Amino acid sequence: MRATNLVKSFGEGEAKTVAVQDVSFDAYFGEMLFIEGPSGSGKTTLLSLISAILRPDSGTVLIEDKDIWNMSSDELADFRLNKVGFVFQDFHLFPRLTTVENVAIPLILKKRDWNESIDEAMKYLDIVGIKDRALLQPVKLSGGEQQRVAIARAIASQPDIMILDEPTASLDGDTGKKILEFVKKDILNDKRCIIVVTHDNRIFEYADRIIRMEDGKIVRTEQGGKREE
Amino acid sequence: MKGILKIAYKLLVNDKGKFSALLIGITFAVFLMVMMTSMFSGILNRSASTIHNLGAKVWVMDPAVNTPANSIPMPDYVLDAVRSITGVKYAVPLYSGGALVKLKSGAYQSVTVMGLDDASLYGRPELIEGQIEDIYAENAFIVVKDSEFPKLENPQVGTEFELNDHRGVIVGIAKVATGSLFGVPTLYTTYNRALQYIPSARFTTAFILLEPKSSDDLPYIKAQVKALGYEALGKDEFVDKTSNFYKFKTGVGTNVLIMTVISFIVGLSISGQTFYTFILENLERFGALKAIGAKGRELVYMILFQAAFTALTSYGLGIGLAALVITIAKWRLASYAAMITFTDLGLAFIMVIIIAGISSYIGVRKVLKIEPFDIFRG
Numbered sequence A: 001m002r003a004t005n006l007v008k009s010f011g012e013g014e015a016k017t018v019a020v021q022d023v024s025f026d027a028y029f030g031e032m033l034f035i036e037g038p039s040g041s042g043k044t045t046l047l048s049l050i051s052a053i054l055r056p057d058s059g060t061v062l063i064e065d066k067d068i069w070n071m072s073s074d075e076l077a078d079f080r081l082n083k084v085g086f087v088f089q090d091f092h093l094f095p096r097l098t099t100v101e102n103v104a105i106p107l108i109l110k111k112r113d114w115n116e117s118i119d120e121a122m123k124y125l126d127i128v129g130i131k132d133r134a135l136l137q138p139v140k141l142s143g144g145e146q147q148r149v150a151i152a153r154a155i156a157s158q159p160d161i162m163i164l165d166e167p168t169a170s171l172d173g174d175t176g177k178k179i180l181e182f183v184k185k186d187i188l189n190d191k192r193c194i195i196v197v198t199h200d201n202r203i204f205e206y207a208d209r210i211i212r213m214e215d216g217k218i219v220r221t222e223q224g225g226k227r228e229e
Numbered sequence B: 001m002k003g004i005l006k007i008a009y010k011l012l013v014n015d016k017g018k019f020s021a022l023l024i025g026i027t028f029a030v031f032l033m034v035m036m037t038s039m040f041s042g043i044l045n046r047s048a049s050t051i052h053n054l055g056a057k058v059w060v061m062d063p064a065v066n067t068p069a070n071s072i073p074m075p076d077y078v079l080d081a082v083r084s085i086t087g088v089k090y091a092v093p094l095y096s097g098g099a100l101v102k103l104k105s106g107a108y109q110s111v112t113v114m115g116l117d118d119a120s121l122y123g124r125p126e127l128i129e130g131q132i133e134d135i136y137a138e139n140a141f142i143v144v145k146d147s148e149f150p151k152l153e154n155p156q157v158g159t160e161f162e163l164n165d166h167r168g169v170i171v172g173i174a175k176v177a178t179g180s181l182f183g184v185p186t187l188y189t190t191y192n193r194a195l196q197y198i199p200s201a202r203f204t205t206a207f208i209l210l211e212p213k214s215s216d217d218l219p220y221i222k223a224q225v226k227a228l229g230y231e232a233l234g235k236d237e238f239v240d241k242t243s244n245f246y247k248f249k250t251g252v253g254t255n256v257l258i259m260t261v262i263s264f265i266v267g268l269s270i271s272g273q274t275f276y277t278f279i280l281e282n283l284e285r286f287g288a289l290k291a292i293g294a295k296g297r298e299l300v301y302m303i304l305f306q307a308a309f310t311a312l313t314s315y316g317l318g319i320g321l322a323a324l325v326i327t328i329a330k331w332r333l334a335s336y337a338a339m340i341t342f343t344d345l346g347l348a349f350i351m352v353i354i355i356a357g358i359s360s361y362i363g364v365r366k367v368l369k370i371e372p373f374d375i376f377r378g
Helices: A043-049 A073-083 A099-109 A114-127 A143-156 A173-187 A201-204 B002-013 B016-047 B049-054 B077-082 B130-137 B192-197 B215-227 B235-248 B252-282 B283-292 B297-333 B344-369 B371-376
Strands: A001-008 A017-026 A031-035 A058-063 A083-086 A162-163 A193-198 A209-214 A217-223 B058-061 B088-103 B108-118 B126-130 B138-145 B158-164 B168-177 B186-190 B208-210 B232-233
Touching: A001 A043, A001 A099, A017 A043, A017 A058, A017 A162, A017 A217, A031 A201, A043 A162, A073 A083, A073 B283, A083 B283, A099 A143, A099 B002, A099 B283, A114 A143, A114 B002, A143 A162, A143 A173, A173 A193, A173 A201, A193 B208, A201 B252, B002 B016, B002 B297, B016 B049, B016 B235, B016 B252, B016 B297, B016 B344, B049 B235, B049 B371, B058 B215, B058 B235, B077 B088, B077 B208, B108 B192, B126 B130, B130 B138, B130 B168, B130 B186, B138 B297, B168 B192, B168 B208, B186 B192, B208 B215, B215 B232, B232 B235, B235 B252, B252 B283, B252 B297, B283 B297, B283 B344, B283 B371, B297 B344
Parallel strands: A031 A193, A031 A209, A083 A162, A162 A193, B108 B186, B138 B168
Antiparallel strands: A001 A017, A001 A058, A209 A217, B058 B208, B058 B232, B088 B108, B088 B158, B088 B208, B126 B168, B138 B186, B158 B168
């Protein structure tokens, strides 16, 4: 994934705020890339720009040499469905659906048969280690378990890029570390790139590379801890 | 598509509180709408019961007559004049009037007396007991076995009563298609006996029942009757005139319309508000779905499905409830005038669709506005 000269601003005239200023960076398959920085530094906006959610004012996002922002809105939706897996900060699980139904959502959006989707979702729940919670509603799960459900939902569409937005924000320190350890060990692979937005320095050890943002710009890129084989 | 609608279904019905509130709101609205309109339909149907029961193709009357219950007697020459119009196969007089009968128990009861043409007995009801020829016997009357029948103390063939100091005898029991509106039993006799038993004014013919040679003759007959200063109406036209009178000139129609509109507003308010709250509560999830890869139109289908499912389920429940209440009411009150017609069902359906449409429109607008980026921003 190659982001080049991305610019995004909000508002007009005197109220105009430039959230991302001329940002360029690459992310690679098999890499766990962290984007960190203080609140308001433009991390979330950058994440939205590279995941086909927010259109940049200028710049390109190439994925496998194709500029995603030349796509139509339907193509962008398909792109997000097939190429990107999201783990939202607040998980955004559906409280009225069971855990396994939550995980099956991307498969159902791909027009897969309901029962087939549920069967496959069970496999992902097994991967994240909470298969026994499949029929419970998310509200009956702990924060760590809900995070795992969100991860299972994100990997269900077999995405090339997985995006985790503040994955430890709603978790205690130990659980957060366990989740990141699990993601790096069991979810990351040579055909997948994982981008994590965080300002939790306790988990930096799991990064392969860390991009630091300040005031909408990349101010530093450094190597993180090494991926365990 | 099936899968995403199943998600929509589960999101809706698993939120039991909101779903119940939606169902109750729209069911109540449908129930009220159907009850109002069916009561009105029942009243209209019964108001035209005489027209249906006598079955004449053409009715001649004074132009000021609005319903078969309020006739203005016509002079005898009108009958002769009508009979002489080209295209008239036959025309007979009909007596229609009210009287008071004294029953065997000594109680008095109001009745409607229909006097049929002596020669032809045109408009005679179908008998379930007795012979029609017996109507020519001395003091003979035929009683209609409808919801008002018990008010005459359930008479049988041979039962005697008094009518204006005249002896009356039941010689037959008849059935009719439609009961009367005013809660009064109906007796049939011959035209001349009716005149003999009931004090009359100078003119006695309430209506002239007419059979044209062919339907092509009707416009000419109507024109000729109009030239006489009277009005000839086809059966359906007279039914419509009667209905229009009750709809527009009595206040009944306006009251029913107001109640129906209030029911609609109640249903719309409850369901619109609840559905809007439901959408607001799920807005973040819809945004998450959009971020995951759902297309805008798929979210629209979900909302439309939820609104349509709720509306149609409530429609069925509302209709069922109204039918149950009407059945129980008719079981307990024989003269209860309500009937669910296809028009009532259609009207309630249209209103439910409007409720669903407006509710879902609000939801769709909200959901289409949500940007997945808002989900990231939290």
